[in-house]
Amino acid sequence: MSDNITINKQDSRHELRELLNSQLRLMLEQNNLEGAKSLLLPVQPVDIAEAIGDLPETQKLIAFRLLNKTEAIDVYEHLDYNTQQSLIQEFKRQEVLDIVDKMSPDDRAKLFDELPAAVVSRILEQLSPEERQATNLLLGYGEDTAGRIMTPEYIALKQDFTVGQTLEKIRTEARASELIYYMYVTDASRHLLGIVSLRDLVVSSPDDTLDKVLTKDIVYVNTDMDQEEVARLIQRYDFLAVPVVDKELRLVGIVTVDDVIDIIEREATEDIYALGAVQSDGDSSYFKTNLFVVARRRVVWLLVLLLTNTVTGSIIGAQEDILAQVTVLAAFIPLLIGTGGNIGTQSSTVVIRGLSTDKVSDYGPGKIIFREAIAGLLLGLILGLLATVWAYFLPQTNQNPIVCITVGFSLVAIALLASVAGSALPFLFRSLGLDPALMSAPFITTAVDVLGVLIYFTIARMLLGL
Amino acid sequence: MSDNITINKQDSRHELRELLNSQLRLMLEQNNLEGAKSLLLPVQPVDIAEAIGDLPETQKLIAFRLLNKTEAIDVYEHLDYNTQQSLIQEFKRQEVLDIVDKMSPDDRAKLFDELPAAVVSRILEQLSPEERQATNLLLGYGEDTAGRIMTPEYIALKQDFTVGQTLEKIRTEARASELIYYMYVTDASRHLLGIVSLRDLVVSSPDDTLDKVLTKDIVYVNTDMDQEEVARLIQRYDFLAVPVVDKELRLVGIVTVDDVIDIIEREATEDIYALGAVQSDGDSSYFKTNLFVVARRRVVWLLVLLLTNTVTGSIIGAQEDILAQVTVLAAFIPLLIGTGGNIGTQSSTVVIRGLSTDKVSDYGPGKIIFREAIAGLLLGLILGLLATVWAYFLPQTNQNPIVCITVGFSLVAIALLASVAGSALPFLFRSLGLDPALMSAPFITTAVDVLGVLIYFTIARMLLGL
Known part of the structure; x- marks a missing residue:
């Protein structure tokens, strides 16, 4: 979390960034290092990081070395993983120390996750003992945990500190802390006793002891809590940070609100990708991923769906006798399975999003599936009626009322089935310990297809007497 | 934004909340008001709001009146809109004043958006002049703007304030301010000159003037900037708040990070709903929405899709001659249009999410569509080859190689087309000023269906010589 609030006034930040990127490149090409240095001076670290990330490989290190030490650390934390990696390979020993030793431990842990193990252990050796310990602590916890x-x-x-003493302590420690707006009061064995906000301190008298100021009822999380739950907690209570305790309830760290925003966005992207049957790409940039990797990420789901589609195909293929007699039946297949897929997708979308945002978890699956079933039935009745009338006026049906009624009945049955499947399958997936979002639109669509054609031809056989 | 950090220590917060809700109801039923009061004492406002929202209508007002004035305002801000509305109808005149006058102006503006106009104007009359002005100011801006x-x-x-004077001022104004960690330095006509963080103040000497401490290069937003852009800005720079200026660049307010989290989550839900062809329900609770309203929200898209599906149906219906001769062709329709729909969905999902998170906007549409086309072609070649082989061994095809090759070729063509459509249509929607997320999975699927069957039968006619 940064407290710098620097950048030029400018409405269209996007254009400003593009200008910065092109100017920086130009100056480096002309070897105008002083110019480049003063160009970067008033710019926010995250914007500098983006500009450096966009430079050709050969210029990245040169540009990075223009920064002063403090700024270099901030900028390095904001670089994308590829640039971080390529820079660290080229750094001299002292540079590595200067940068990595002073990064915040959580950003450093993220970097180490991406670096080759050999590089990590080489860097770890060179860190100061405290920083090494801090990083090892973080690396010891499971991925995606608090x-x-x-x-x-x-x-x-x-x-027993007074407010005045505390303010004095903040003055000396502010540089080394990520967030100074909340402070944590602990006993001799690091058990969390209470929280003091800088707001509390500022409005109190300097002679008060913390005892009088601190909040004793604390919301905290355990080290192994899932990061998404941590994010939801901070979001629910509008906190700037939440303390993290170990199994013995000793304070070991804090999670800050800026990380929460990124987590909520990343989790939403994961859900959206799952809904679109695309395997998540983590944080990697769209244009930096190899096309074969992209294809591999997508082909798995497509193969699963291809297999299911062949089942639908076989079912239709097995109806050759009835299709040869009443070929017009084939014309309604896309309508029926398409609508079924769409209704199923709607139900699963609402349920999956409700589960991720923790908004339907208070109600049991039964109540939700029942509601979705009624909604599906309503939609089926509306659409079934419309489809029957429309089919009647379609030239191919020759106003054969039985075909039209078959289409209408099938649509009602398929709509009901699709809404039940769409709402029940995410719960099933969750109870199996899988991500409910995997029960995605394409999967629901394909599953409903199979059952849809079975229902359609069964009703057709019954009504047409074939 | 709240600085209270109160609640009992408890690991499973969810169970704790359920316990609170049931206990509160029990005590109110037994008319044990003192018990209910002390039950709520150590609880966070947002948890009290949830507990009150879950009570039967008749008990809500009673429970609410147990709270002290300061707490009542915090709790009221966290109630859902339905409960806020039903309470305000029952409040006595003085209660309305006590609550609404002291709400933060942004929460009050949200409440007024939901209340009937007559109620709003009645309340506005009763507000203090400053609060009325603050609310009118906010209500004057467009929805979803900064x-x-x-x-x-x-x-x-x-x-010209000194650091010491400023700390004194904070002490007196802290109660009335939403966020005290950033302060804003302005000139006589309210133009923004710089930002001072409480962190800066604490580490400076009390005799320094703000001139020396403030950050002069400021990131700010305009009042009419879209709330999503504001959220992205705060996210990018890890700010706790960002100042909002009017057209004359005078400071009029700030947007705080807690609002940003909710915006990012709401925008993600909107995108996910659009992708699932469900109209967004704003903030309303799943079980409080009437089922007919739910059906109405979903039927619009289904009708659009029904219409498109009938086009697909008509195309298939028009192929009666070829279908009657080679009925096995019908068996591959679900496979072909299903796979096409899935590939199109994958491309549109990646592009739509990239546009919402501002991650692909730096690249032109051309580059992205080209990449997606190549990815689609790769996928089409893999799946087309598999489908040809599979069709060959399927009993219904009688090992007719031409049918098998028709299926394979069609799959390649459809995959290419689907990925181009899936990536191009969101850009088209955006350039028309529409939400790219409307180019949702069901829409892409249905659009690809129409073109898919056309391609399939065209290739079949060519290869089978019909």
């Missing part, structure tokens, strides 16, 4: 995303750089206080 | 979500309750400072 332990992994927390920072151990918080301000810890003792209960 | 102006609408900002709070005018920030701390404004003059340039």
Whole structure:
């Protein structure tokens, strides 16, 4: 979390960034290092990181070395993983120390996740003992847990401090802490006793002891809590940070609100990708991923769906006798399975999003599936009626009322089935310990297809007496 | 934004909340008001709001009146809109004043958006002049803009203040401000000169003037900037708040990070709903929406899709001659249009999410569509080859190689077409000023269906010589 609020006034930030990128490249090409340096001076670290990331490989290190030490760390934390990796290979020993030793431990843990193990252990050796310990602590927790995303750089206080003493302590520790607006009061064995906000301190008298100021009822999380749950908690209570404790309830770190925003966005992307039957690409940039990797990420789902579609195909193929007699039946297949797929997708979308945002979890699956079934039935009745009338006026049906009624009945049955499947399957997936979002639109669509054609031809056989 | 950090220590917060809800109801039923009061005492406002929202209508007002004035305002801001509305109808005149006058202006503006106009004007009359002005200011801005979500309750400072004077001012104004960690330095006509963070103040000497401490290069937004852009900006720079200025560049408010989290989540839900062909339901709770309203929200898209599906149906219906001769062709329709729909969905999902998160906007549409086309072609070749082989061994095809090759060729063509359509249509929608997410999975699927069957039968006619 950064407290710098620097950048030029400018409405269209996007254009400003493009201008910066092209100017920086130009100056580096002309070897105008002083110019480049003063160009970057008033710019926010995240914008500098983007500009450096866009430079040709050979210029990245040169541009990075123009930054002063403090700024270099901030910028490095914001670089994309590819650039971080390529820079670290080229750094001299002292540079690695300067940068990596001073990164926040959570950003460093993220970097180490991406670097080759050999590089990581080489860097770890060179870190100062405290920083090495902090990083090892974080790397010891599972991926996507509170332990992994927390920072151990918080301000810890003792209960008998006065407000004045505390403000003095903040003055000296502010540089090394990620967030100074909340402070944590602990006992001798690091058990969390209470939280003091800078707001509380500022409005209190300097002679008060923290005892009088601190909030004793605390919302905290455990190191192994899933990062998404941590994010939801901070979101629910509008916190700037939440303390993380270990199994013995000792304070080990804090998770800050800026990480939460990124988590919520990443989780939404994962859900959206799953709904679109695309395997998530983590944080990698769209244009930096190899096309064969892209194809591999997508082909798995397509093969599963291809297999299911062949089942639908075989079912239709097995109806050759009835199709040869009443060929017009084939014309309604796309309509029936298409509508079924769409209704199923609607139900699964609402249920999956409700599960991810924790908004339907208070109700049991039974109640939700029942509601979706009624909604599906309603939609089926509306669309079934419309389809029957439309089929009647279609030239190919020759106003054969039985064909029209077959289409209408099938649509009602398929709509009901699709809404039940669409709402029930995400719950089934969750109870199997899988991500409900995997029960995606394409999967629901294909599953409903199979059952849809079976229903259609069964009703047709019954009504047409074949 | 709340700085309270109160609640009992408890790991499973969800169970705790359920317990609170049931206990509260029990005590109110037994008319044990003192018990209910002390039950709510150590609980966070957002949890109290949830508990009250779950009570039967008759008990809501009773429970709400147990809260002290300050807490009542916090709780009221967190109630869902339905409960807010039903309570306000029952409040006595003085209660309305006590609650609504002290709400933060942004929360009040949200409430007024939901209330009937007559109720709003009645309440507005009763507000204090400053609060009325603040609310009118917010209500004057368009929905989903920075102006609408900002709070005018920030701390404004003059340039010649010393750090000591400023800390004194914070002490007196902290109660009335939503966020005290950033303060804004303005000139006589309210033009924004710089930003001071509480962090800056704490680490500076009390005799320094703000001139020396403030950050002069400021990231700000205009009142009419879309709330999603504001959210992205705060996310990018890891800010706790961003200042909002009017057309004359005068400071009018700030947008805080807690609002940003909700915006990012709501926008993701909107995208996901659009992708699932469900009209967004805003903030309303799943079980509180009437089932007919649910059906109405979904039927619009289904009708559009029904219409498109009938086109697909007519195309198939018009192929009666070829279908009657080679009925096995019908068996491959679900496979072909299903796979096409899935590939199109994958491309559109990646492009739509990239556009929403601002991650592909730096590249032109041409480059992205070309990439997706190549990916689609790759996928088509893999799947086409598999489908040809599979069709060959399917009993219904009688090992007719021409039918098998027709299926394979069609699949390649459809995959290419689907990926181009899936990636190009969101850009087309955006350039028409529409939400790219409307180019949803069901829509792409249905559009690809029509073209898919056309391609299939055209290739079949050519190869089979019919």
